[in-house]
Amino acid sequence: MASDVTGFFRQQKKKSGVTRAAGSKKTPRSKAKGSASCGSDVVQPPALVSHGSFDLLDEFDDKEEVLRQFDMNMAYGPCLGMSRLDRWKRATALGLQPPEEIGRLLRAGKSNPECLWDGRV
Incomplete structure (x- = not known):
């Protein structure tokens, strides 16, 4: 065990608070190279790609x-692990009364059958 902690912390206490030890110079903090922040000129990395297309389009x-x-309405139950049409059918069978418009869109087959979170979670 360390018996003398003052050896680790070479600071001198004054009335105004803690100051730096004699001989130490205050150096300005610089941003890490390549870091991006507000107003930075550094280019952001491209958006993550899922299923061959950009996620954020x-x-x-x-x-x-x-x-x-x-998909985001939890009143019809969870949407992960099943297609949108299967979720709509399950909600109908449970008497949750999902919108008929959703059923028509899904039965037409002209939309993405998988939920919004498929492949992202």
Whole structure:
């Protein structure tokens, strides 16, 4: 065990508080090379790619927006591990009354059958 802690902390106490030891110079802190922050000129890394396309694209139509809202609505149960249509059918069977519009969109087969979180979680 260390019996003399003052050897580890070479500081002199004064009335105004703790100061640096004699001989130590205050050096300005610099940002780590390549770090990005607000107002930085450093280029951000590209967005993560999942299933061959960028995750953060906002290029989807109104139908996909409605289906994403369905995915995020927990009133119809969890959506992971099953397709959107299976989730809609399960919610109907349990009497949760999911919107019929969602059922029509999913049965048409022109939208992504997997939930919003598929492959991300």
